[in-house]
Amino acid sequence: MSPTIYDVAERADVGIATVSRVLNDSPRVRETTRARVLAAIEELGYRPSASARRTSLRKTLAIGVIAPFFTRPSFVERLRGIEAAVAEREFDLIVHNVESPEKRDACFRKAPRRQRVDGLIIMSLSPTDEDVRYFQELSIPVVLVDARHPALNRVVVDDVTGGELATQHLIKLGHERIAFVGDHLENPFGFISSRDRFNGYRTALIKAGLDLRPDYHCQGEHSHFQAQVFTEELLDLPEPPTAIFASSDTQALGCLEAIRKRGLHSPEDISVVGYDDIEVAAYLGLSTIHQPLYEAGLRSV
Amino acid sequence: MSPTIYDVAERADVGIATVSRVLNDSPRVRETTRARVLAAIEELGYRPSASARRTSLRKTLAIGVIAPFFTRPSFVERLRGIEAAVAEREFDLIVHNVESPEKRDACFRKAPRRQRVDGLIIMSLSPTDEDVRYFQELSIPVVLVDARHPALNRVVVDDVTGGELATQHLIKLGHERIAFVGDHLENPFGFISSRDRFNGYRTALIKAGLDLRPDYHCQGEHSHFQAQVFTEELLDLPEPPTAIFASSDTQALGCLEAIRKRGLHSPEDISVVGYDDIEVAAYLGLSTIHQPLYEAGLRSV
């Protein structure tokens, strides 16, 4: 059996409260006493029980993440950012993978269970109104990343502006025939970033007084291959675009591949702009976490 | 305040012990009583406190994973497999990212802390003897994946055999000049998979009676770009290889790119075999988790 706080108290010849104090480095402890306790802890190899502390504090010292485990760099990057922020504050990071609508619902119901996490981060999944009511009922802070709901905080990664900037970039380069390759606008999980980027794209074109050509709008499955197919179709048009804004790097690569297969070159023959998942993600990861921890901290006061 | 087991007991007009029994579906409860309790639980929206249960049971119902958060598909795949197995058993998955030797040590010391996790999975990181002693002292089950230590269980992904198979494949295709592109043999984190694959490669060549040509052995940073550079060098040799075994898919892609840049084609001009991270990972993920849970379960009996 591993030693408890009582063992330490006895060994150091003090009360358990004192041990608890040095554990949470309270200032109200005489230096010599603190030293004795510390010594006892060391000698016994004592480690406080996280669970006991948690039940006593009525906090979990953990935050949960619900997300589809994408292979995309953006996913890992965000996770990395979140982990860093969480680890720094001695919190645990509990992750849940969601790959089907069923698992999604199960997670939304179980993950925030009482005393499991102090806060929840939901990535790339938009909860329903009912889900949100449930969260509120449990009074658990929730932050959305790459998703949205009117009643929930979310980390703002302005995809609209992002899409606009990317498109403007192409316009500045002198392009007038700019195509868009992105995900389906509607999907079962409610991903929204691609849609936002599309809106940004549209806004940029309108502001520049350029035409919105429906034949330049490609939306489909998020994959290397699909983007490649779209690009081939674009190139086959009687008046092919001179530039493509791909909604993600994965898709941008598909575009480039199609271009290469045609014996064309980028950017000489046709420009391609991807959306740098990774850079965005770094930003995301960092600002993401401040929210939930701040919230959690606030609530626990 | 969320309702406790006492509230439920009172509402159902029974003792807390009975509530606890229906919670853990013990058979020793009369059906009518069980129904009353269940109703009370439902009406109150009661959820048992995980922390309280944990301190009482003196288990954590959680398992930890320490790993470098690679962007590689293999990482996500393994994580996915682990998550699935863990979730299925109502355990929580706590993840820790390690990106520097300092963080590594910190994690090895803090993650297995008493009452935080019932078991630990370490991916792609080889603990030192001291680390292992520490784990044993804490009597916490540890399983290694893509790493090894004489005293620890590990999930066997036979990279040696894998490398041998890949190389044999090329040999069967009639190739005699086969190069290897992999990671550094030694590295600060103690990654071993590439080294094992190299050994498999060597074994296959020897068995086939082929020469081991030092100029065909490329080892360096694990990156798309580095593999590309290596491939260019290989192609510049007076007698370039007719096939390349890349230690990972990332590197294989780099090879292919270099080949394409030269105006050559694969596999007509030169064959490239990668190491399918994902397939291996799927296997890994599944078999990985049985170990620690089995171990954890065993210990908790």
Place this chain on the structure above:
DNA sequence: CTGTTAGCGCATTCAC
């Protein structure tokens, strides 16, 4: 400054 005493929420012997 430090020790004593209560909880925290649940699981678990024992008696009834």
Place this chain on the structure above:
DNA sequence: GTGAATGCGCTAACAG
């Protein structure tokens, strides 16, 4: 079958 009592390990007032 069911309930009262006790313990898990720790934190947090409350007294000295």
